[in-house]
Amino acid sequence: MSTSFLDRVSAESQRLLPFDTRNLNLFGLLLVAPGAVLFLSFMLFPIAFLVYLSMTDATHAGTVIGGDTNFVGFDNYVDLFTDSQFWTSFGITWLFLAVSLVIKIVVGLGLAMLLTHARVVGKRYMRAIVIIPMGLPAIFIITVWRGMFSGARFGPFNELLATYNSAVTTLAGVVDQALFFVAVSVPEFLLVDMPVSWLSGRWSAFMAYVTTEVWLAYPFMVIIIVSALQDVPMELHDAAKVDGAGYLHRFVHVTLPAVKRPVMFASILTAATSFQQFLIPWIFNSGGPSRQNELLIVYGYREAIELNQYAYASAIMVTAIAFVGLFMWLAVRKGNLAEGVDSA
Amino acid sequence: MIAVVALLANVIGMLTTWVHQKVTWPMRVARTTRLTLEQVRTGKRSVRDLAKTVAGTAGAIAVLVVLMFPIYWIFTASLSEGAGLMSTEGVFADPSTYNLDAYRWVLFESSFTDALLNSLIVVFVTVSVSMSVVVPGAYALSRHEFRGRKKILYGYVLFTQVGAGLSIATLIALYVLFVNFGLSNNLLVLGLFYAAGAIPFNTWLLKTFMDNIPVSYEEAAVIDGAGRWEVIREVILPLSKPGIAVVLVFTFLAGWNEFIVARTLLSPENYTLSVELYALATAGQYDTPWTQFSAFAILFAMPVALIYFFAQSYVESGLSFGGMEG
Numbered sequence: 001m002s003t004s005f006l007d008r009v010s011a012e013s014q015r016l017l018p019f020d021t022r023n024l025n026l027f028g029l030l031l032v033a034p035g036a037v038l039f040l041s042f043m044l045f046p047i048a049f050l051v052y053l054s055m056t057d058a059t060h061a062g063t064v065i066g067g068d069t070n071f072v073g074f075d076n077y078v079d080l081f082t083d084s085q086f087w088t089s090f091g092i093t094w095l096f097l098a099v100s101l102v103i104k105i106v107v108g109l110g111l112a113m114l115l116t117h118a119r120v121v122g123k124r125y126m127r128a129i130v131i132i133p134m135g136l137p138a139i140f141i142i143t144v145w146r147g148m149f150s151g152a153r154f155g156p157f158n159e160l161l162a163t164y165n166s167a168v169t170t171l172a173g174v175v176d177q178a179l180f181f182v183a184v185s186v187p188e189f190l191l192v193d194m195p196v197s198w199l200s201g202r203w204s205a206f207m208a209y210v211t212t213e214v215w216l217a218y219p220f221m222v223i224i225i226v227s228a229l230q231d232v233p234m235e236l237h238d239a240a241k242v243d244g245a246g247y248l249h250r251f252v253h254v255t256l257p258a259v260k261r262p263v264m265f266a267s268i269l270t271a272a273t274s275f276q277q278f279l280i281p282w283i284f285n286s287g288g289p290s291r292q293n294e295l296l297i298v299y300g301y302r303e304a305i306e307l308n309q310y311a312y313a314s315a316i317m318v319t320a321i322a323f324v325g326l327f328m329w330l331a332v333r334k335g336n337l338a339e340g341v342d343s344a
Numbered sequence: 345m346i347a348v349v350a351l352l353a354n355v356i357g358m359l360t361t362w363v364h365q366k367v368t369w370p371m372r373v374a375r376t377t378r379l380t381l382e383q384v385r386t387g388k389r390s391v392r393d394l395a396k397t398v399a400g401t402a403g404a405i406a407v408l409v410v411l412m413f414p415i416y417w418i419f420t421a422s423l424s425e426g427a428g429l430m431s432t433e434g435v436f437a438d439p440s441t442y443n444l445d446a447y448r449w450v451l452f453e454s455s456f457t458d459a460l461l462n463s464l465i466v467v468f469v470t471v472s473v474s475m476s477v478v479v480p481g482a483y484a485l486s487r488h489e490f491r492g493r494k495k496i497l498y499g500y501v502l503f504t505q506v507g508a509g510l511s512i513a514t515l516i517a518l519y520v521l522f523v524n525f526g527l528s529n530n531l532l533v534l535g536l537f538y539a540a541g542a543i544p545f546n547t548w549l550l551k552t553f554m555d556n557i558p559v560s561y562e563e564a565a566v567i568d569g570a571g572r573w574e575v576i577r578e579v580i581l582p583l584s585k586p587g588i589a590v591v592l593v594f595t596f597l598a599g600w601n602e603f604i605v606a607r608t609l610l611s612p613e614n615y616t617l618s619v620e621l622y623a624l625a626t627a628g629q630y631d632t633p634w635t636q637f638s639a640f641a642i643l644f645a646m647p648v649a650l651i652y653f654f655a656q657s658y659v660e661s662g663l664s665f666g667g668m669e670g
Contacts, residue, residue, distance in 0.1 A: 025488050025489060025490035025491070026490075027484075027488060027490075027572075028484040028485075028487075028488025028489070028490040028493070029484070029490045029491070029492070031480040031481060031483060031484035031488070032480075032481045032484045032485060032490075032493075032496060034476075034477045034480070034481070035477035035478060035480075035481035035543045035547055036481070036496055036543075038473075038477060038536075038539070038540045038543060039500075039503075039540050039541075039543040039544060041540065042514070042518070042537055042540035042541065043503065043510070043511075043514060043540070043541075046514035046515075046517035046518050047510075047513075047514060047517075049517040049521075050513065050514070050516070050517045053517065053520075111407070114403075114404050114407060115404070117400060117404075119396050119397050119399075119400030119401070120397075120400045120401050120403075120404045121376075121397060121400075121401045122401065125369075126404055126405075126408060129408055129412065130408065130411065132412065132415060132649075134652065135648065135649050135651075135652025136645050136648065136649055136652075137597075137600070137601040137618070137644070137645055137648050138601065138603075139601065139603040139618045139621060139622065140621070140641050140644060140645040140648075141414075143621060143622060143625040143637070143641060144414050144417075144418050144641060145414060146625055146626075147417075147418075147421075147625065147634060147637070147638075148414055148417065156413075156417055215411075215414070268506075269505055269506065272505075272506045272509075273509060275509075276509020276510065276512070276513075277509070278509060278512050278604060279603065279604065282604070283622065283625070283626070297509060297512050297513065300512075300513065300516065301512060301515075301516065301604075304516040304519070305516065305519065305608060310516070310520065313516055314516070314517070317513040317514075317516060317517075320513055321510060321513055324506065324509075324510060327506050328502045328506045331502065331505065331506050332498075332502070
C-alpha cells in the first residue's frame, strides 16, 4: 500500500484526536467534503443568511452589508402576514399549482393511454415526439410560448382566433344563403373581439401561465404513467373484458389502481416545482398585470431586487422555503424518493 | 435511477443502431403497409379491424400535431425573415418564401457570438469545477462508509428533486454578498455558482452508476497488490467513463440553460446566450423581431436538443429517478 498524503493526514489526525476516527472513515469524508462544502456554501449558508436578514430592517443591498441594520425580530413576518399583496401572491401560487397539476394529470393520463393503446401504430416514435419539451431549455420554451400568446394582431393565438371568426362568419353566410327568406347574421356572442391581449388580463395571463407550465411538465407525467401502464398485465384487461366490464369500468378498476401511486408521487414533485415557478410569470409579464399574478418567488424577487426591500423579501423567501421543506417531507413520507439511499 | 445511468451511458455505443433505425423507417412503413394490404385482400384481416387501427393512429397523430404546434411555429418563423410573417392572414408565411436570412443576422450581425463566448466561459468553469468535486464525491459515497454519508445522500436527493427552484430564493441573499465583494458581474463566479448547484444531482447520478460496478474487480486488483489510489485510477475511473460522460453533459446543461441568475448578476457586456435570448424576446410588446428571435432561440436550443434526441429512447425508458415507477 502506498502511503499518500491523504493517508498520512488521516493517520496524523487519528493520533491527535481523542476518539477513534476509524468509524468516521476520514478518507471517504475528505473526498465528499469539497463538493458538499461548495454546495452548502451556495445553498445552506444563503438560507441561514436569509433567515437572519428577515429579522432585520435592511432595505437595499448597501444597508445589508454596511451594518446600518437593526434587529427587529418578527416584525417583517407580522407585516407580511397582514399585507394583502402577500395573500394575493400566496393564493395565486396555490391556485396555479392546483390548476396546472389537475391539467397535467389529465393530459398525462390521456396521452399515456393513447401511447400504450393497441390500436395505435408507431407508438415508439410518438413517445419520442411527445417528450420533446423535456429536451429543450426552459428559457427557450417560455420565450416561445410568450410569442404564442403575443397580444399583437398577428400573434399565433390571435391568428387562430381570426381564423375561427372568419369560419363562423362564412358559416353564417352559408346559412343566410340557404334560408333566403330571412336575414341571418352572426350572433355577437359567437365572435371573439380581436385582438386579445392575452397577457394584459389577469385570468387570461393566468391561463397562459398554466398552459406553459403544463407543456413544460407533461412529458414527465407521460413517462411515469406509460411505464406504470406497461407493467399492467394484458391478462388483467382481458379478464375484465370477459367478465363483461365496459371501458369505463376497466378504466376505474384496472388502469387507475395501477397508476395511482406513481401519479401521486410525480404529483408531489411537479407540485413542488410549480410552487417555485419563477420564469413563466417573470418572462410573460413580470407577474402582472398590476402585480396580481405574482407567484411567491416572483414576489420575493421583485421586493428584493427591484424595490430594495431586502428584509421584507427575505421574510417572503423564508416562508417559501418553509413550504418547500413541507414538500420535501411529503416526498420522503409518501414517495420512495430516497429509496436508493437505503438500498445502496 | 440505476436504469437511467446504465441506459444513458450506452448512448454513444448504440448510436449507429439508432441512426440505422431512424433512417430506414420509410422502408419499414412501406413493408408493413404492403403486408397489411395483403392480409386484407386475402381476408386474414377484416377491413373493420384495419379501419379501427387507422383511426386510432390518425387520432394520435392529430393530438401530437396540436401538441407540437409551438415547435412547428418557431421553425417556420425562423425561416420567414422578411416574408410577411405576422403581417398577413394566416399563422405561417408562404413556404415558397422561406429563407435563411434570420440565421445570417443572428450569426453575423447580432450579439450571438459575443454571448456564445460568455456562455462557453461560464460552462467551462461549471463543468471543470463540478467534475472535480463530483467524481471523488460519487466514488466516496458509493464505496466508503462514513459518518453522515446517508444524511448527505438524503440532502442531495431532496434538493435535486424538490428544491430546485430554491436557487432564486438564495439568489437574493447571494446577490447582496456578490455586489458587496464586487463579484456580481463576473463570469467565473457565475460558473462557480452553477457548479455548486449541479453537485447534488450529478453526484447522485454518478454514485448510482458506480454502485453497478462489481466490487470483485477492486478485490482482484487489491489481491494483485494495488493500493487505494491504483484501484481508483486503474479500476474505478476507467469503468465509470460512460457515467462520467453523462455527468459531463448534465453539468454542461446546468451552465448553458440557466437564465435568471445570469440576468441578475451580469451587466450587458457579459450577457450569456440565455439572457440575450430573453432580451430579444422582450424587445417590445408589439415589435418583437419574431423571425430573428426564432433563429436565435433555435441556435441556442440546438445543442441541448441534439443531446436529448440522441439519448431519447434511453430517456424515455429510463427517466424514473429513485424508483419512481412506484
